[in-house]
Amino acid sequence: MRSIWAVARNTIRQALRMKIAAAFIVLLIILIPVMGLGITGDGTIKGKLQSFVTYSLALVSLLLSLLTIIVAAYSLADDIKQRRIYMVLTKPISRFELLAGKLLGVILLDLMLLVPLSAIIYGITIYIPVHNNATAQQMQTLDNEFFTARASIKPPEPDVTAEVRQLYEKLKAEKQLPEGVSYVDIINNLTQLKKLEKQAAGPGSEIRWQFDNIRITDPNQSLFIRYKYDVSVNPLDLNIQSGWMVGDLRQLPIIPEGRGSIYIFERRDLIRTFHELEVPANAVASDGHLEVAFLNLPTNNTVVIFPPGEGLELLYKAEGYTANFVKAVMMIFLRLVFLACIGIFAASFLSFPVAILLCLAVLCIATISGFILESFGYLSREIGTIYRFTVGLIIQMIPRFDQYNPSTYLVPARLISWPFLAKLVGLMICLQSFVIFLLSLLVFKFKEIARITV
Numbered sequence: 228m229r230s231i232w233a234v235a236r237n238t239i240r241q242a243l244r245m246k247i248a249a250a251f252i253v254l255l256i257i258l259i260p261v262m263g264l265g266i267t268g269d270g271t272i273k274g275k276l277q278s279f280v281t282y283s284l285a286l287v288s289l290l291l292s293l294l295t296i297i298v299a300a301y302s303l304a305d306d307i308k309q310r311r312i313y314m315v316l317t318k319p320i321s322r323f324e325l326l327a328g329k330l331l332g333v334i335l336l337d338l339m340l341l342v343p344l345s346a347i348i349y350g351i352t353i354y355i356p357v358h359n360n361a362t363a364q365q366m367q368t369l370d371n372e373f374f375t376a377r378a379s380i381k382p383p384e385p386d387v388t389a390e391v392r393q394l395y396e397k398l399k400a401e402k403q404l405p406e407g408v409s410y411v412d413i414i415n416n417l418t419q420l421k422k423l424e425k426q427a428a429g430p431g432s433e434i435r436w437q438f439d440n441i442r443i444t445d446p447n448q449s450l451f452i453r454y455k456y457d458v459s460v461n462p463l464d465l466n467i468q469s470g471w472m473v474g475d476l477r478q479l480p481i482i483p484e485g486r487g488s489i490y491i492f493e494r495r496d497l498i499r500t501f502h503e504l505e506v507p508a509n510a511v512a513s514d515g516h517l518e519v520a521f522l523n524l525p526t527n528n529t530v531v532i533f534p535p536g537e538g539l540e541l542l543y544k545a546e547g548y549t550a551n552f553v554k555a556v557m558m559i560f561l562r563l564v565f566l567a568c569i570g571i572f573a574a575s576f577l578s579f580p581v582a583i584l585l586c587l588a589v590l591c592i593a594t595i596s597g598f599i600l601e602s603f604g605y606l607s608r609e610i611g612t613i614y615r616f617t618v619g620l621i622i623q624m625i626p627r628f629d630q631y632n633p634s635t636y637l638v639p640a641r642l643i644s645w646p647f648l649a650k651l652v653g654l655m656i657c658l659q660s661f662v663i664f665l666l667s668l669l670v671f672k673f674k675e676i677a678r679i680t681v
Contacts, residue, residue, distance in 0.1 A: 230328065231327050231328040234328020235328045235329075235331040235335060238329050238332025238336070239336050241298075242336050247294070254290065255287060259344065259348060259351065262282055262283055263279055263351035273372060276355055276356075279351065284637070291337060291341060295337055296590065298333050299329070299330070299566070299569075299570025299571050301574075302333070303326075304574040304582055326668060333567040337564075338560070341556065341563070345559075352552075356369060371449055371505065372640055374547075376548060376641070377543055377641060379541070380438055380441065380540065380542075380543075382540075382541075384422065384535070385425045387425065390421050394421070395417060419535075426532060426533040426538055427530050427532045427533075428522075428530065430525045430528055433521060433523065434533065435519065435521075436519045436539060438519070442515060443508045448544050449505045449506065449507060449544075450508055450517075450543045451503045451506070451542040451543070452471075452506060452539065452542075453501060453503050453539070454503075454533065454540075455534065456499075456532060458530065458532065459529050466496060466498070467527055467531055468524045469494045469495075469496070469521060469523060470492070470522035472489065472519075473506045473520075474489030474517070474518065475511075475512040477516070488512075489510065490507070503542075519539070521533075546642055551636070551637065551640075551643055555636060555643060558631055558643070561652065561655045562626070564655070565655050565656075565659060568660045568663040568667070570586050572664070572667040572670070575667045590628075592622060593625045596627045597629045
């Protein structure tokens, strides 16, 4: 263990002597406060906070990712190139201890930089409302919509199996099935069509969603209905007038008046934009049941569509902002650990420039993996199948950084649950990073140092 710690300390010293490391550190220390004081967002205090958290965490994540790759790859590749590794391997230290020490040194360096930089971001985030002279009402809004961690519940998807089967048989009897399309593809397309119909309301009609097993810890808190909708025909002012009814509607065939636990709202919202509707917690029934009804007013003269998966969800406070922020920083740290393993692996058999290119390619793929996987659907069936079993398999082995982006949780005040974080640790550290490190050991074990460096 002493040998590993010795290599780790030497790796940190080596990194701190690198000019690029100093440049990255100075850049972060300067840019983060400047963004905090100068960023405007949408003009509101909440918008400034959301923009600052998004860009500051993205900047820290990007620069520390690049620094991790450079230090991890340079530390091993330069020792081989400059033949310093001869002096190390002639001592009573195994190749495992050498690689483990290099990896530990890079990880400790990331911690030494990530913790204070995250503390700076957190401090500036808390200070922004004070700097902008936020009123008591504005602070209340921020406490409900930003400085919190809200759990999300989405309504269950409607079961359209019977309707899809009936529609398929009808099209088959009328000989209207598309030619050259498989049965599975037809069923999938019809299923998506029927689900979309369930989330659409014509002029004068309504949609209802039901939520069950809602557990409210504080009866004085608020619930938030987050929604976004599209339309078949754009209104002239791009706004939709609507009526909302929230509460226990099981025994109410008509819209009630004056019921304490049922709330009615009239809204005018911009299309294709997320909005939030605040509702008191006593709208939830004693058994945890809640219904949400949306009425598309006849004056809109267009069909309103809630996109499946993101059209509507229920948010309620489950934790504080500080704990959620810490877990967001831990997500960044997991990313850095994986990149450190990739850097060590690349340097174990490649020269420094080529190792950097390989690591950057992995970083880019992990950042846009969702876009790459989605693009397979626009290829022909034959080419798409080839890509799924080649490029798709490679992408599946790489963490999806775009899917595990901390800003997607902190900006809308979404809860990062401990089970979710544990899943990330198991996937990115115990599985992917561990496999990459084992590959590094395997390659480095059979590497003939002398033959390469002569």
